Amino acid sequence: MSFDVDEDILQDFLIEAGEILELLSEQLVELENDPNNRDLLNAIFRGFHTVKGGAGFLSLHALVDTCHGAENVFDTMRNGGRQLSPELMDVILQSLDTINAQFAAVQAREEPEPASPELLQALTILSEPGDHMPGGAAATSAAPEQAPEPEASAPTHISGDGGVDDITEDEFEALLDELQGARKPAAPAPEPTAPAGPAAASSSDEMTDDEFEALLDQLHGGGKPATPAPAAEQAPASEPEQKSASSASGDISDDEFEALLDNLHGKGQFKTESGKAVEPAKPEPAKAKPEPAKPAAAQPAASKPEPAKAAAPVAAKKEAPKPAAPAAETTVRVDTRRLDEIMNMVGELVLVRNRLLLLNSNSEDEDLGKAIANLDVVTGDLQGAVMQTRMQPIKKVFGRFPRVVRDLARSLKKEINLELSGEDTDLDKNLVEALADPLVHLVRNAVDHGVEMPDVREANGKPRLGTVKLSASQEGDHILLAIEDDGAGMDAEKLKSIAIRKGVLDADAAARMSDEEAYNLIFAAGFSTKEQISDVSGRGVGMDVVKTKINQLNGSVRIDSELGRGTRLEIKVPLTLAILPTLMVKVGEQTFALPLATVNEIINMDIKLTNTVDGQLTMIVREKAIPLFYLNQWLNKKPDPNFKRDRGHVVVVTLGTQQVGFVVDALIGQEEVVIKPLDRMLQGTPGMAGATITSDGGIALILDVPSLLKKYAKRYTKR
Amino acid sequence: MSSDNRSLKQKATVSDSDDPVLQWVTFQLAEETYGINVMQVQEVLRHSEIAPVPGAPDYVLGIINLRGNVVTVIDTRTRFGLPTTEVTDNTRVVIIEAEQQVIGILVDSVAEVVYLRSSEIDSAPNVGTEESARFIQGVSNREGELLILVDLNKLLTDEEWDELSQI
Structure with missing residues (x-):
């Protein structure tokens, strides 16, 4: 089907809701560990609520219904009507999955399937306050312990009819629901409009909250509480104002007020620290004013800003230190393709700079030299700045792991605690995406193979609760990711014997193999320690x-394991994929680029230090025999008549745990290059990762060391 | 050449729609004259340094730097099953667009642009080697000289793609 909604609005919704949903799965698991975290409860509630609002505006009823169900449950929970239980969590996670599926359908421009009636039923049941805690008691008991929660505080109801005072918040909201036929308990719209006059109230009655909010969202360029937690911090600060304010603002409950603020401000504002959380209140009048001017705002929207304006100045007055930060929207969404284009152009610029630097080194002109030195600095800065725009915190990938681990642990009946650290480490967007799948795989492995069953752990004198640690950090020009578990560890001997049985390895080679090399056997294709097979991995x-x-x-993996103590996997990847530091070498007449990350050291070729072992030329480097290969023999199409075996340099490259020496004819130097993919016709040419334009305007092929070895050194890699 | 081209194009547009005039860039390859559709030709370059790509199919000469872009150059002689020759002053690289990609083809020399009416093009007799016959779209007899029209899209057929992807 095709939507008859504005594509732009739909796009905004997709981007925004996508972010919220991602955040939700993270927050839900977090909540399970910290069930009494009210900020989190509120944040989750608002998350569902916001998605629902957007979906409502786009008439995605299936999505609205599911979100509504989940939202109700959290509303009950944050009002103390129900405690978090694993069963409840399962239902909620299930509904999140449903929402995600529906969301994916919307992304594909299809009508989302409605949620199963059972799920909706379950959600409805869960949204009723639990038996053990009657609603009335919940509200009253909640009041003292939940100071920032305004629903229970008296001023909320003062301007209502006398009868309202006697009923609990839940009932009150339920009543409101009924009155409006709306599907949402925390209804900001009708309440704030009340003081604006009967006319406004009647006009807003015809509009559901969802529509109204969606309208507001639209007016404000989709600014929404992406990180709503700080917003909650704001509650205590704004509460007193509300109380002292005219009856106009007295009607707005804190949550609604917050929701209003959230809507009025871009989410950029809410990324501020909690200390600054009150800050958004200040710019309010300015932001609110343009609203009625917009024709799209229509009547109901125009009535909304009124209470907001009334409340905001009061809040602002009370606020002593005025933050200097400008009120205007500080973030802009940019199409990633545009960023890629910019990155490409910067890459070209870097090449031109390299070329100028080279030209300058042969020139005597001092002024030119200065100008080029300047250009060098500016280009470097520009490159860094553009790269920065493409950076994303690894959190984007890490965020899904709490859920993955939880589900897996539950299905395997293991007890596992996942620790995340360094989530704010930034890396290139493309890398974040590319790393997602491998990391999921490794984490699943750690949970499935690494951590033992609780009983086994206990028997081995370990705590029942296993730990999987996931960390990220920046180390110089690369990123280090580590996945660590305190499980059984790997048995090098067992790995070797399996490898021998599978014909991956012969017995002699196995005997010579170090433990670390043995661990690397798990990366061999078709290698599985079959005994452990499960539907998860293996x-x-x-x-x-x-x-x-x-x-x-251009990354590497390292495994460190101790039998009975656990396994640690380290992944090193470069900060970015766009620009590759390489070592330029000459082979025959041609220039080749070796990715610098793999290069270990460079030594002079000395034929006296070489030996032929088992038909393979080797050289002793630091008391270790490494195989030597003449690149000239591999990469020169015509045999070179001047070829001499005793000339040249040995570039030692590291491949996993192995070291290999490549003999090249000459070294040119280190150069940062932009990878140009080869044509379709040449793509997949073994050993070639791409090409690049060198600083002298020539062309150089970038070597792909693993596939180069695979193609030319068959005998060697087979072992 | 570009102004020439424009006037040629005008001629083409005024022609009879039933029997359209097509323009062909002709090039020499081992004493034979071949033609390729002018619309597929992007530019003609003098022979410059071509960086060979180790491990590539034998008819791929290598890659060149075309104003910052990497373009693959194929050896048309090898592709057509002809013996290779030395590079001369007349040797040219014709940059063409075929199968949605830009490639360069190395030819002995580039001659001119000719116009042919559709009716002047005959289906291909069994000329040239078997290899080259696969890429021939048709022939035209022009002033007693045979012009072989090459179908560039077939120059790298789908079979070739498959073959290449298997390497």
């Missing part, structure tokens, strides 16, 4: 895919 695909994927990113 099918023997995957680990080699993980390795390949990380190699593609």
